[in-house]
Structure formats: structure tokens, C-alpha cells
Amino acid sequence: MQKNLGKIAGVWPMPVLMIATYDEDGTVNVMNAAWGQVCDTDKLILILDGTHKTVANIRRRKAFTVALADWRHLAEADYFGTVSGNQVPDKFAMTGLVARKSEFVDAPVVEAFPFVMECELAEELPSIEGFVGRIVNAAADESVLDENGKVDPAKLGAIAFDPFRHGYYAIGEKVGRAWHDGRKFIR
Amino acid sequence: MQKNLGKIAGVWPMPVLMIATYDEDGTVNVMNAAWGQVCDTDKLILILDGTHKTVANIRRRKAFTVALADWRHLAEADYFGTVSGNQVPDKFAMTGLVARKSEFVDAPVVEAFPFVMECELAEELPSIEGFVGRIVNAAADESVLDENGKVDPAKLGAIAFDPFRHGYYAIGEKVGRAWHDGRKFIR
Numbered sequence: 001m002q003k004n005l006g007k008i009a010g011v012w013p014m015p016v017l018m019i020a021t022y023d024e025d026g027t028v029n030v031m032n033a034a035w036g037q038v039c040d041t042d043k044l045i046l047i048l049d050g051t052h053k054t055v056a057n058i059r060r061r062k063a064f065t066v067a068l069a070d071w072r073h074l075a076e077a078d079y080f081g082t083v084s085g086n087q088v089p090d091k092f093a094m095t096g097l098v099a100r101k102s103e104f105v106d107a108p109v110v111e112a113f114p115f116v117m118e119c120e121l122a123e124e125l126p127s128i129e130g131f132v133g134r135i136v137n138a139a140a141d142e143s144v145l146d147e148n149g150k151v152d153p154a155k156l157g158a159i160a161f162d163p164f165r166h167g168y169y170a171i172g173e174k175v176g177r178a179w180h181d182g183r184k185f186i187r
Numbered sequence: 188m189q190k191n192l193g194k195i196a197g198v199w200p201m202p203v204l205m206i207a208t209y210d211e212d213g214t215v216n217v218m219n220a221a222w223g224q225v226c227d228t229d230k231l232i233l234i235l236d237g238t239h240k241t242v243a244n245i246r247r248r249k250a251f252t253v254a255l256a257d258w259r260h261l262a263e264a265d266y267f268g269t270v271s272g273n274q275v276p277d278k279f280a281m282t283g284l285v286a287r288k289s290e291f292v293d294a295p296v297v298e299a300f301p302f303v304m305e306c307e308l309a310e311e312l313p314s315i316e317g318f319v320g321r322i323v324n325a326a327a328d329e330s331v332l333d334e335n336g337k338v339d340p341a342k343l344g345a346i347a348f349d350p351f352r353h354g355y356y357a358i359g360e361k362v363g364r365a366w367h368d369g370r371k372f373i374r
């Protein structure tokens with residue numbers, strides 16, 4: 001029996017994305033965003049309220065990086081989502097994390113996070129406050145690669161954002177694929 | 188030590204979304220899509236290749252529903268993602284699942300899935316093949332609500348799509364929030 005609940009935007013699981021940019025003076029800024037998704041084989045979209053310092057930074061430098069937060073850095077990830085770079089200019093420095101300049105785009109890469117996508121701003125979509133990034137390169141820590149050099153999600157330790165209660169969840173076990181022959185559904 | 192991997196679109200976790208529409212003759216069609224995200228407090232965006240039958244259906248009826256696939260229906264969810272409604276007109280019927288007409292929009296609600304968002308087409312964003320839906324109502328099975336009538340993600344049993352290897356994962360345990368005072372990061 002289903003119950004009507006009204007207007008709930010409950011896409012679940014959501015990722016916990018760490019968006020890193022440079023301020024006007026080159027200071028590293030990192031924010032936490034759940035409203036992001038792949039929108040092409042080499043593009044992703046972020047939905048970002050215009051008040052974020054990150055938005056001004058992206059418009060100025062035309063670049064950003066998007067890393068996946070992992071449970072090992074949950075404290076830092078949540079802090080990046082709670083504290084604003086507008087109020088706390090040394091927000092990033094306070095965490096003690098280290099960033100290097102991306103080899104590919106004019107944005108920082110936070111070294112602690114296990115997987116990062118380095119993006120150029122491809123397009124803005126004002127009607128949804130969307131920022132489309134072209135992924136120029138992705139980089140991963142060697143510890144999260146499998147024997148063929150591919151990213152292994154089980155090793156990443158990424159976390160999921162809960163849109164219903166604003167908490168974080170770990171990712172669980174791999175579950176089997178389905179039983180069908182590509183046309184017929186078979187029980 | 189991070190390794191460059193080239194252009195990998197690895198937003199993780201991705202949801203496993205069940206998009207339900209009516210065909211031109213009223214037949215129920217359901218597809219599986221991972222490229223979807225919330226884009227406002229009452230909106231979501233789907234990125235859908237124009238060849239899908241779902242796209243024609245959405246344009247005709249200006250409506251669709253988006254449900255979260257759960258592990259109990261992994262077989263059906265994967266089937267909806269593997270078999271095309273263009274090739275198999277009775278795709279939905281083959282699963283034996285049941286759909287009712289939404290009370291709110293001109294689209295079907297698949298009763299087996301534990302949480303569904305009923306959407307009107309708000310806008311198309313052609314540059315990214317985006318379809319923005321205005322969420323008119325959400326409905327959930329009573330079994331996934333907590334004692335306050337809110338959706339409990341731990342009860343949903345939703346699954347995550349793996350963009351690196353194209354498999355499915357269960358969601359794990361809730362993990363604690365971070366230790367900071369809202370301004371300073373504290374170890």
C-alpha cells in the first residue's frame with residue numbers, strides 16, 4: 001500500500017562530491033555537493049546555488065575538479081558541506097588536507113580523495129543553475145585500482161548522501177545481475 | 188600516489204531509476220536510467236538518449252514517474268535496462284509487475300518499487316539531452332516509512348549503479364557525521 005507524501009525530491013543514492021576551485025587570489029576552496037551527475041560519456045553536471053563561492057570561482061577560472069568523498073574523510077567532507085568559503089576564507093587550510101594544481105585544468109586536486117575528475121566549464125544552464133563540466137582527465141589513487149588498472153568501487157570507500165534525512169551511508173556489497181535472456185524475463 | 192586514467196565519467200554512487208511512461212496506445216513502458224539527479228527542491232533531471240521509446244513517450248504525454256529500484260526487484264530493474272521497448276512492445280508485461288495510473292500525472296506508477304516521484308515535464312535541455320521533471324507528488328510503500336511517516340533509506344533497499352564496471356551494489360550502513368563546530372575543523 002503506497003502513501004502520498006507530497007513533493008519530495010528523493011533521488012537515492014546521491015553521491016558526495018567534493019568540488020575544488022581556486023578563489024580570486026589562488027586560495028583553494030572545496031565545497032560538498034550531492035546534486036551532480038554524469039550527463040555524457042565525458043561530461044558531468046553540477047546544480048549549484050549561485051550564492052556559493054564555488055560558483056564565482058568556476059565562472060572566473062572556467063574550471064573545477066570533482067572528487068568522490070570516501071568514509072576515511074567523512075569529517076572533512078561534512079565540514080566542506082557545512083562551512084561556507086564566504087564566511088571562512090581559510091576553510092580548506094583548516095582541514096590540514098593538501099591540494100596540488102591539476103595538470104589539465106586551472107583548479108586544485110585534493111590529494112586525499114581517491115578519485116577525481118578534472119573539468120573545464122563547458123556550459124551554464126541557468127534555468128536549473130546547472131554547470132556542465134567537460135572531463136579532461138580523471139585520476140585515482142593506485143590503492144583503488146584493480147589488477148587491470150580499472151577503478152574498483154569496492155576499494156574506493158565512497159559514501160552516499162541521504163536526501164531524506166541529510167546523513168551519510170556507506171556503500172554495501174556488490175549484488176548479482178538479473179536473470180533474463182536479453183529479451184524474455186525469466187523467473 | 189594518483190594515476191591519470193583519461194576521460195572517465197565516474198560519479199559514484201549513481202541511483203538506479205525506473206522511468207515509467209505510457210506509449211502512444213497506453214501501454215506501460217519502463218526503462219532503467221542511472222543518469223538522473225535532483226535539480227531543485229521539487230525538480231529532477233534525467234539525461235536520456237533520444238533513441239529511447241521513453242523519450243517519445245515523455246514528449247507526447249508531458250509526464251513520467253521515477254521510482255527507485257530496490258534489491259528485491261533487481262532482476263526486473265536490470266531487465267528494464269537491457270531490453271528496449273522499441274524491440275519488445277510487451278516489455279513491461281513480461282515481468283508480471285503491476286502498474287496503476289498516477290493520480291497526479293499522465294504516467295504509470297509501478298507498484299512494486301518502494302518509492303516513486305510523479306513528474307510533469309517542466310523543460311527540455313537539448314544541449315545535454317536533459318529532461319527536467321517537476322515533482323508533483325511522491326509516494327512510498329508504508330513498509331519503508333519510519334514512525335514519523337518519513338522515508339527511511341535503510342528500509343528502502345535501494346541499489347546503486349556502478350559506472351566503472353556496470354554492476355549493482357547494495358547500500359550499506361549509516362555512517363556518523365563529522366566532528367567540527369560549524370566553523371573550525373577539529374580532529
